[in-house]
Amino acid sequence: MNAITEARHLHATISADPTTEELAAHWMPFTANRQYKSAPRLLVAAEGMHYTSHDGRKVLDMVAGLWCVNAGHNRKPIVEAIQRQAATMDFSPPFNMGHPAAFEAANRVIAIAPPHMKHVLFTNSGSESVDTALKIAIAWQRARGQGTRTRLIGRVRGYHGVNFGGTAVGGIVGNRKLFGALVAGVDHLPSTHLPEQNAFSRGQPPHGTHLADELERLVALHDASTIAAVIVEPIAGSTGVLIPPVGYLERLREICTRHGILLIFDEVITGFGRTGEAFAAQRYGVMPDIITCAKGLTSGTVPMGGVIVSGEIYEAFMQGPEHLPELPHGYTYSAHPLACAAANATLKLYADEGLFGRAKAMAPTLEDAVHTLRGTRHVIDIRNDGLVAGIELEPRAGAPGRRAFDVFLECYRRGLLIRTTGDIIALSPPLIVEESHIAECVDTLRAVIAAVD
Numbered sequence: 001m002n003a004i005t006e007a008r009h010l011h012a013t014i015s016a017d018p019t020t021e022e023l024a025a026h027w028m029p030f031t032a033n034r035q036y037k038s039a040p041r042l043l044v045a046a047e048g049m050h051y052t053s054h055d056g057r058k059v060l061d062m063v064a065g066l067w068c069v070n071a072g073h074n075r076k077p078i079v080e081a082i083q084r085q086a087a088t089m090d091f092s093p094p095f096n097m098g099h100p101a102a103f104e105a106a107n108r109v110i111a112i113a114p115p116h117m118k119h120v121l122f123t124n125s126g127s128e129s130v131d132t133a134l135k136i137a138i139a140w141q142r143a144r145g146q147g148t149r150t151r152l153i154g155r156v157r158g159y160h161g162v163n164f165g166g167t168a169v170g171g172i173v174g175n176r177k178l179f180g181a182l183v184a185g186v187d188h189l190p191s192t193h194l195p196e197q198n199a200f201s202r203g204q205p206p207h208g209t210h211l212a213d214e215l216e217r218l219v220a221l222h223d224a225s226t227i228a229a230v231i232v233e234p235i236a237g238s239t240g241v242l243i244p245p246v247g248y249l250e251r252l253r254e255i256c257t258r259h260g261i262l263l264i265f266d267e268v269i270t271g272f273g274r275t276g277e278a279f280a281a282q283r284y285g286v287m288p289d290i291i292t293c294a295k296g297l298t299s300g301t302v303p304m305g306g307v308i309v310s311g312e313i314y315e316a317f318m319q320g321p322e323h324l325p326e327l328p329h330g331y332t333y334s335a336h337p338l339a340c341a342a343a344n345a346t347l348k349l350y351a352d353e354g355l356f357g358r359a360k361a362m363a364p365t366l367e368d369a370v371h372t373l374r375g376t377r378h379v380i381d382i383r384n385d386g387l388v389a390g391i392e393l394e395p396r397a398g399a400p401g402r403r404a405f406d407v408f409l410e411c412y413r414r415g416l417l418i419r420t421t422g423d424i425i426a427l428s429p430p431l432i433v434e435e436s437h438i439a440e441c442v443d444t445l446r447a448v449i450a451a452v453d
């Protein structure tokens with residue numbers, strides 16, 4: 001090593017109390033880089049409901065990492081399955097080859113999916129799942145002789161990841177405005193957020209069914225013969241936990257069916273037990289044609305996502321020469337052996353420990369606890385369903401998002417990890433959460449919210 005490369009190499013290691021230079025190279029995603037690097041928060045270990053911070057503190061994880069560690073951190077059966085797989089076979093090509101863990105993972109997903117859903121195509125993230133689902137929807141319409149159906153309908157305040165399709169159908173202006181025209185032929189339903197009528201709802205809010213009728217307006221505007229699919233999150237997570245109003249998803253389903261439009265549920269957050277059922281489709285009793293998932297599929301341990309489709313969709317593609325791929329789509333790391341090993345161990349653990357049922361059983365405890373924050377200074381709304389809750393704060397005048405960010409920083413200092421989006425605090429704990437964790441979290445929140453400006 002010459003002097004320069006040696007200096008760079010030395011520089012690559014991160015000290016216990018990292019300097020700004022040590023942190024400079026990593027352009028952190030969806031992060032206030034300048035703020036973070038001036039006062040870094042590093043996590044160095046995790047176990048069960050807790051992280052360990054770089055300054056040696058235990059931090060209660062009330063967001064399951066990033067809505068994904070549903071089984072809790074560093075669960076032994078999952079860790080060991082990944083270790084075994086890494087030592088047995090590192091990689092297997094996913095195109096025209098397969099490995100047993102991939103087929104097992106698909107069978108395990110289909111076993112807990114709604115009964116009409118029969119096949120799953122694996123991806124590596126929620127964003128990839130969404131773009132895959134949108135492509136499948138357009139291609140399916142064409143496969144059944146409806147090739148003019150190429151429009152995609154999303155929803156205001158929807159979040160569907162960061163790839164071009166998902167950004168286009170997403171409804172968050174801050175995520176869209178920098179990136180040009182995105183994908184052509186996209187329109188949006190209105191958000192289901194009606195704070196005037198629905199503030200402090202417990203479970204599904206009573207008002208807002210009529211907002212699904214906006215799809216009729218879009219059909220009247222564009223004509224059904226141009227629309228391939230509608231994509232919504234059953235619960236909008238990233239824009240601050242928006243629970244579907246009573247009857248809304250049912251109405252959307254009915255209008256889609258009447259007009260030959262596919263209904264896609266983006267269950268990247270709501271999948272794998274978050275609502276007390278395997279999928280929110282089952283929680284709300286509304287069956288989509290396609291489900292996108294990721295996160296909880298491997299409990300966040302190895303990147304993996306999936307697009308789950310009905311038998312009818314898959315069968316429409318099974319035509320043409322038998323030696324050619326029916327769907328020209330997939331990723332080098334689709335059904336990666338490590339991800340499949342993680343998924344199989346995770347899905348088995350969910351079943352062995354009855355964690356979806358546990359989420360359902362703990363949901364009323366979370367609901368009761370978060371609603372005790374009503375009346376705390378700055379709190380203007382609280383909403384929840386399953387093991388997910390949103391607490392909305394009045395924005396500080398002239399500084400939207402700053403108040404909740406201050407709450408986030410102070411909670412972390414006091415040993416609690418939450419997630420904030422705008423001025424909304426989101427909670428989505430691992431499904432192993434106990435009453436004492438919920439109490440600790442809400443007590444800390446109460447003190448911190450009351451203390452911030």
Ligand SMILES: Cc1ncc(COP(=O)(O)O)c(C=O)c1O
Nearest residue numbers: 125126127159160161266268269
């Ligand atoms: C509903 C939804 N869709 C898609 C995504 C994107 O997933 P990923 O970050 O794995 O690409 C997310 C991430 O939070 C999500 O909540």
